[in-house]
Amino acid sequence: xxxxxxxxxxxxxxxxxxxxxxxxxxxxxxxxxxxxxxxxxxxxxxxxxxxxxxxxxxxxxxxxxxxxxxxxxxxxxxxxxxxxxxxxxxxxxxxxxxxxxxxxxxxxxxxxxxxxxxxxxxxxxxxxxxxxxxxxxxxxxxxxxxxxxxxxxxxxxxxxxxxxxxxxxxxxxxxxxxxxxxxxxxxxxxxxxxxxxxxxxxxxxxxxxxxxxxxxxxxxxxxxxxxxxxxxxxxxxxxxxxxxxxxxxxxxxxxxxxxxxxxxxx
Amino acid sequence: xxxxxxxxxxxxxxxxxxxxxxxxxxxxxxxxxxxxxxxxxxxxxxxxxxxxxxxxxxxxxxxxxxxxxxxxxxxxxxxxxxxxxxxxxxxxxxxxxxxxxxxxxxxxxx
Amino acid sequence: xxxxxxxxxxxxxxxxxxxxxxxxxxxxxxxxxxxxxxxxxxxxxxxxxxxxxxxxxxxxxxxxxxxxxxxxxxxxxxxxxxxxxxxxxxxxxxxxxxxxxxxxxxxxxxxxxxxxxxxxxxxxxxxxxxxxxxxxxxxxxxxxxxxxxxxxxxxxxxxxxxxxxxxxxxxxxxxxxxxxxxxxxxxxxxxxxxxxxxxxxxxxxxxxxxxxxxxxxxxxxxxxxxxxxxxxxxxxxxxxxxxxxxxxxxxxxxxxxxxxxx
Numbered sequence: 001x002x003x004x005x006x007x008x009x010x011x012x013x014x015x016x017x018x019x020x021x022x023x024x025x026x027x028x029x030x031x032x033x034x035x036x037x038x039x040x041x042x043x044x045x046x047x048x049x050x051x052x053x054x055x056x057x058x059x060x061x062x063x064x065x066x067x068x069x070x071x072x073x074x075x076x077x078x079x080x081x082x083x084x085x086x087x088x089x090x091x092x093x094x095x096x097x098x099x100x101x102x103x104x105x106x107x108x109x110x111x112x113x114x115x116x117x118x119x120x121x122x123x124x125x126x127x128x129x130x131x132x133x134x135x136x137x138x139x140x141x142x143x144x145x146x147x148x149x150x151x152x153x154x155x156x157x158x159x160x161x162x163x164x165x166x167x168x169x170x171x172x173x174x175x176x177x178x179x180x181x182x183x184x185x186x187x188x189x190x191x192x193x194x195x196x197x198x199x200x201x202x203x204x205x206x207x208x209x210x211x212x213x214x215x216x217x218x219x220x221x222x223x224x225x226x227x228x229x230x231x232x233x234x235x236x237x238x239x240x241x242x243x244x245x246x247x248x249x250x251x252x253x254x255x256x257x258x259x260x261x262x263x264x265x266x
Numbered sequence: 267x268x269x270x271x272x273x274x275x276x277x278x279x280x281x282x283x284x285x286x287x288x289x290x291x292x293x294x295x296x297x298x299x300x301x302x303x304x305x306x307x308x309x310x311x312x313x314x315x316x317x318x319x320x321x322x323x324x325x326x327x328x329x330x331x332x333x334x335x336x337x338x339x340x341x342x343x344x345x346x347x348x349x350x351x352x353x354x355x356x357x358x359x360x361x362x363x364x365x366x367x368x369x370x371x372x373x374x375x376x
Numbered sequence: 377x378x379x380x381x382x383x384x385x386x387x388x389x390x391x392x393x394x395x396x397x398x399x400x401x402x403x404x405x406x407x408x409x410x411x412x413x414x415x416x417x418x419x420x421x422x423x424x425x426x427x428x429x430x431x432x433x434x435x436x437x438x439x440x441x442x443x444x445x446x447x448x449x450x451x452x453x454x455x456x457x458x459x460x461x462x463x464x465x466x467x468x469x470x471x472x473x474x475x476x477x478x479x480x481x482x483x484x485x486x487x488x489x490x491x492x493x494x495x496x497x498x499x500x501x502x503x504x505x506x507x508x509x510x511x512x513x514x515x516x517x518x519x520x521x522x523x524x525x526x527x528x529x530x531x532x533x534x535x536x537x538x539x540x541x542x543x544x545x546x547x548x549x550x551x552x553x554x555x556x557x558x559x560x561x562x563x564x565x566x567x568x569x570x571x572x573x574x575x576x577x578x579x580x581x582x583x584x585x586x587x588x589x590x591x592x593x594x595x596x597x598x599x600x601x602x603x604x605x606x607x608x609x610x611x612x613x614x615x616x617x618x619x620x621x622x623x624x625x626x627x628x629x630x631x632x633x634x635x636x637x638x
Contacts, residue, residue: 099508
């Protein structure tokens, strides 16, 4: 599915970011090609959530460039960014549906704000997307009346209502039971296959990552350890990657002095 | 996007050509609804559609429903693969009467 | 000593930064109200109306009750004070001026700060916590246009309107008590009030109320956007926004009163 001859849909070059005085990402490079599902994997504190924020254009990096659909979003005017966002969909971890609106209104919101389409057309489009995520008939409920899995699926419906070329998922399976999580994985695959979307998924869930990934980028402490297919990641000899795969805390080699120092440091 | 209209076998036929996206689907919608309002049974020809987004599909859905209300016949012909996958995603491939071309449709009509 | 100075310096810098940020937000809010349509991102009229209902219409009963009570209290105090000079009937003048210039706008401002400023901070804070603000931004929906501009516009319309209403309710309260205590007829009271009041007096109150409206929105919004740390953070921001808004309103009122009466 992933072919390297086409220009990437998303490309990150030497991305360095800071939070306050702390450097979080230390020069990240990655490329996502058209029609592939790229998983960004890492433990907590690996910087994967930070990376996602910058990919979404929610922060200004210290240095480096992020190209989305050929445009450098770190140097884009507000109006250009506004137009580019119509081609990007995001499903946030908690869904982030607007709680003051019904599910249907939430899904229609991007259409309402960005297109001059007829009301009837917008309504049908929203309902179609709700059908895609298996939420047909739920449009008149408020987000508070939905379960966690349903909220996430409704958020996906909202994210794809403009038929974006590039779609981001933040921890799609977090907080869901395995059955519901599997449904969401299946949905992600369906979006790639039926709508030819390019999809970036940030997750720490290994199972779902291996199930849906075309390629995986492993992030650790703000550095990319490797990028490769599922098999390549499995075959990696890198200790940190292996410990991540086996869910073992890695035994960092530190001296006794250093250890005592760490325990007693004020 | 371009729109061609013609007549065949008692049907008005609207042929959509090229990309049907947010910017031009309202034009297609207008044409489809106008045709149905004029009390004509309608086939929408999608064989030359390179891309159709959900606003285009939504217009087809509205056409289907309007035709039903007015007791007119409505169908799609020559649906391309890319259009088909979009229809399939929303499970609409089973709902629309879809035929390869006008002749097939007429044969089925009897 | 140096530590204290350093602390003071840092706080000053932060305060200036915050003021700058606040001002930038305000300018952006007005930008969307005025130019939004031109950029095909208009401020939605229905949401302005929804806000106006919440801020204004729903507050009418409480504004009436409090303003009426203030009017009565002014009458009580005024008559009591003026009795010493045998000039009880002059109470009408005192009530007329203090209600229109001072108490009308002030009581309305404080009330709306407590009622709607806090609601605004809570709403935006909750949205911030739930990533709804981020969601708006990635959908290409500017949160300032979508959330702040309607609230700002609604507040700028409703606070002066309520202030005017409060003026009338306050004068009415004064009239009722004066009528009972001094046997002053309602017509006589009204005529005398209209005679002494000039357009300037009412305008002074209304100008203040516009400033108060801006303070309420901006304090609520800034505190809402600044929320960190879940529901608890939202609660803190809400409280903070009420306390700050009321403090700023009272201080602004004092400054205004000083300059407008020179």
